[in-house]
Amino acid sequence: MQDFLQQTSYFGFVITIVIYYLSLYIKNKTKLSILNPLLVTTIIIVAILLVFNINYETYNIGAKYISYFLTPTTVCLAIPLYKQIKILKKNVIGILSGILAGIIANATVIVLLTKIFKMNNELGTSLLSKSITAPIAIGLTDELGGISSITVFAVILSGIIGAAIAPTIFKLLHIKDETAQGLACGTSAHGSGTTTALELGEIQGAMSGLAIIVTGLITTIIAPIVNHIFFIV
């Protein structure tokens, strides 16, 4: 079967779309935020590959055409950013300082903990972009020489955790301002966080969407510097 699958360029492509559709269906039926479609799709495909003993390379013969769209789609993030320019202009200082503080906190925690756990530098590099939206994170990790699948794993996990804990954290720490709540969701948990932010309110949703892109952009500037100082020996 491996031989046949290596000759067809459709297998990886088709299985990805079919399983993704299935996971969207499950998500819509259950409405549980833990059942993130990307997470569910990944788990099912990994299980299929392991059960049928198909290696990743064979899967990727067809699947790589899907990855191809990642860059043009990220370019499209310019559109939501443009649409939110008014909100950005109005609160520019509060927004930028909150996001910047989050990015610095993220880099600090990751550098400290990777050193405490004595992990290798390549893993540290791969984790630096974990709070930003996956397309930017993948591009950044590739540029910095990290392992992109570790980054994707960390990005998804951040999203799931951020989306789940946001309401509790806001309550415990008395973060009541709508703008601040939205920014906190988007900066820590990108698109997943935005789903939670939208449940909290319209302003939170818009702010979270804005934070995703701004966090991504600023991280592209800060992560290489942090990487250069701490993870390149």
Add this chain to the structure above:
Amino acid sequence: MKYVKQLMIILIFSFIGDILNHIIPLPIPVSIYGMVFLFIALLTRIIKLDQVETTAEFLLSIMLIFFVPASVGIIDTFFAYKSSMLPIIIIVIISTIIVMITTGLVSQFIIKLRNKKERGAK
């Protein structure tokens, strides 16, 4: 025709990003160059919103599927870095919580401060 034109614009900006990524020796992803230039083009009205909007919104709405191949790549990485998986999970949990708290508190503080100032000015 409309969609061909929209896709063309998006791909041209991606290509511009690719060119810049090759000439400029900075670790900035192709997509960021493309995105920033498209954003500037929108601001300066070289490109109008309705010239890209429909196709862009479509691509963004199905965006998650484009990460699946990279995400499935965990299958190879997992076995190569098995012993590091637990620390990675711990780091991700702790840092996500800290980032959320930091951004939330800092932006709330500054927004409150500015609101007070504005009220004081009146």
